[in-house]
Amino acid sequence: MTIRVVVADDQELVRSGFAMILDAQPDIEVVAEAGDGAAAVDAVRRLGPEVALLDIRMPGTDGIEACRTINAETGCRTVMLTTFDSDEYVYEALHAGASGFLLKDVRRDDLVHAVRVVAAGDSLLAPSVARRLIEEYTSRPVASAVGPSARLDILTAREHETLLHLARGLSNAEIAAALVVSEHTVKTHVGNVLSKLGLRDRIQAVICAYECGVVTPSAAGQAPPSPPHR
Known part of the structure; x- marks a missing residue:
């Protein structure tokens, strides 16, 4: 089965680079590129891909809002891209329903692996992002009736x-x-x-x-x- 992917990033060179890497794989097809979150959501609605690769920080509708909409309206799974492992938006992206988090300096093989893992229904975190996420999450009070x-x-x-x-x-x-x-x-x-x-x-x-x-x-x-x- 071919994994169909939408790639969204406001930096054209970054977006095109990721698309080129993914499109070179025999089991992956990039069906659309988008420069902002609104365009990414529109592409997902129209084309029904299995995975959307979203930059967290984009002008207008950012990656988090796009992730939230995509997860609420479609069966497409989302992988978030961050520039730094200290990105304060990682916590919000988790709650928006993201299935994966990668740093933008991710290696070629790790990018391809992440798309395949997420498309298969699993989730994935870059180790440095995982540490940031855990630190951010555990620093917040937890409201739960069950100990x-x-x-x-x-x-x-x-x-x-x-x-x-x-x-x-x-x-x-x-x-x-x-x-x-x-x-x-x-x-x-x-x-x-x-x-x-x-x-x-x-x-x-x-x-x-x-x-x-x-x-x-x-x-x-x-x-x-x-x-x-x-």
């Missing part, structure tokens, strides 16, 4: 361990190796975690893990503690 421990009590021990590995940024293959199970089993565990906790994707699962205090930014690179036995 962190109570929220995670519905997970089995294996699902809890899977959540911890997700918080460390491990892929399905890496989680499978850590748990000594198949990738298919990992996909089942991840699906159960998302369903039980009412989360949209892996990005929200990572945020949930930090929000609930089961892992902290300073411990993200360490081996996760053992999950509670059930």
